Amino acid sequence: MIKVPPDKLMPGMRLAKPIMNKAGMALLGEGTELTDTWITRIQDMELEGAVYVEGKQEMEVPLDEMLAALEKRFQMPEDNRRMEIIKRAAEKHIRSLYE
Amino acid sequence: MNDIIESKVLRHRIANIGNLPTVPETLKRLSRIIEKPNVSLTEIAGFVQSDPALTFRILKMVNSAVYGFPGRIASVSHAIMLLGLNVVKGLLLGISVFELMQKAMVGLYEHSMGCAAASRIIAQRKGLREPEEAYVAGLIHDIGKVVMALEFTKSYEAALACAEQENISIGKAEKQFFADNHAVLGGVLSEKWRFPKKLTEAIFYHHQPRSAESFPLETAIVHLADILTKARGLGFSGDQIVPIIDDAAFDRLELTEQDIFEVFRDLEGSIDATQEVLL
Numbered sequence: 070m071i072k073v074p075p076d077k078l079m080p081g082m083r084l085a086k087p088i089m090n091k092a093g094m095a096l097l098g099e100g101t102e103l104t105d106t107w108i109t110r111i112q113d114m115e116l117e118g119a120v121y122v123e124g125k126q127e128m129e130v131p132l133d134e135m136l137a138a139l140e141k142r143f144q145m146p147e148d149n150r151r152m153e154i155i156k157r158a159a160e161k162h163i164r165s166l167y168e
Numbered sequence: 169m170n171d172i173i174e175s176k177v178l179r180h181r182i183a184n185i186g187n188l189p190t191v192p193e194t195l196k197r198l199s200r201i202i203e204k205p206n207v208s209l210t211e212i213a214g215f216v217q218s219d220p221a222l223t224f225r226i227l228k229m230v231n232s233a234v235y236g237f238p239g240r241i242a243s244v245s246h247a248i249m250l251l252g253l254n255v256v257k258g259l260l261l262g263i264s265v266f267e268l269m270q271k272a273m274v275g276l277y278e279h280s281m282g283c284a285a286a287s288r289i290i291a292q293r294k295g296l297r298e299p300e301e302a303y304v305a306g307l308i309h310d311i312g313k314v315v316m317a318l319e320f321t322k323s324y325e326a327a328l329a330c331a332e333q334e335n336i337s338i339g340k341a342e343k344q345f346f347a348d349n350h351a352v353l354g355g356v357l358s359e360k361w362r363f364p365k366k367l368t369e370a371i372f373y374h375h376q377p378r379s380a381e382s383f384p385l386e387t388a389i390v391h392l393a394d395i396l397t398k399a400r401g402l403g404f405s406g407d408q409i410v411p412i413i414d415d416a417a418f419d420r421l422e423l424t425e426q427d428i429f430e431v432f433r434d435l436e437g438s439i440d441a442t443q444e445v446l447l
Contacts, residue, residue: 159399162432
């Protein structure tokens with residue numbers, strides 16, 4: 070899922086989340102493929118925030134920094150099998166964000 | 169040695185949250201309504217509808233992808249019918265304390281939203297009937313910190329600094345300044361607001377789930393969700409390091425490494441949805 074500001078939308082992008090109006094009602098459903106017409110209307114809506122479209126977000130922080138921070142958060146005084154499981158799962162997940 | 173703020177003083181402030189000068193008016197009014205015994209659906213709906221910003225935020229929240237009804241809930245009464253009074257009460261609190269949380273501790277709201285989403289994801293995996301209740305427990309599990317930071321700002325700042333310098337958990341650091349920790353005070357608030365015991369226990373024991381007598385599963389869920397949120401590095405809760413998981417709680421949930429990986433994955437998907445709700 071990628072967050073895109075309304076003025077950067079391109080035809081062919083597919084909504085990863087519905088677009089809501091101020092009352093919280095969905096105007097365009099998830100999975101809608103954006104056309105020029107839809108994009109113009111979205112831009113006219115003065116949406117708060119961004120639009121979510123399908124695709125992979127580029128990560129802001131480099132992987133090695135993320136992993137170093139993870140190491141630092143997991144300072145364990147002794148061997149702990151359960152904490153090792155959580156740490157391995159977290160590391161696997163963080164790596165998967167960069168694949 | 170620091171002066172430790174007594175339990176009596178802490179609890180007195182909490183009991184009077186409806187009158188504290190540091191607490192914003194919306195939260196005071198909400199607090200007065202939800203602490204009433206047998207508060208009705210109409211009363212809650214009326215209260216929310218009198219505040220357009222609150223109405224907007226709660227409808228946005230329940231219509232977001234975080235819940236199962238994207239774009240389908242049109243009114244506050246409808247939300248209460250679908251989600252139940254307790255869940256709506258909890259969401260309203262979460263929304264009302266959002267700005268306070270940011271003021272109390274930068275990153276606490278992101279941590280709370282992350283923990284809420286993780287609690288819901290784990291509750292669903294464990295087949296709990298009301299995963300939204302787990303969500304609410306996760307959302308307000310650290311509400312004690314908000315009150316402590318608001319009402320005893322200097323002492324709380326000292327506790328935060330102490331946690332950082334001594335590389336200890338915020339819960340341990342709180343002990344040097346306060347007779348009760350944030351989990352206990354959060355539990356007291358939850359009782360005051362007449363949340364069900366399931367929720368109160370999960371908040372009260374989120375750092376020592378083995379003490380939960382009636383709802384060990386729900387409490388274990390919030391305990392693990394809290395740790396996973398910290399493990400993923402979402403937001404900031406005052407802890408520099410990931411706390412050690414309680415053995416019994418971890419074993420009770422019977423999650424494999426792959427299960428936990430999938431919880432992280434699902435959590436990632438809800439983070440963006442979460443940020444939208446704040447706008």
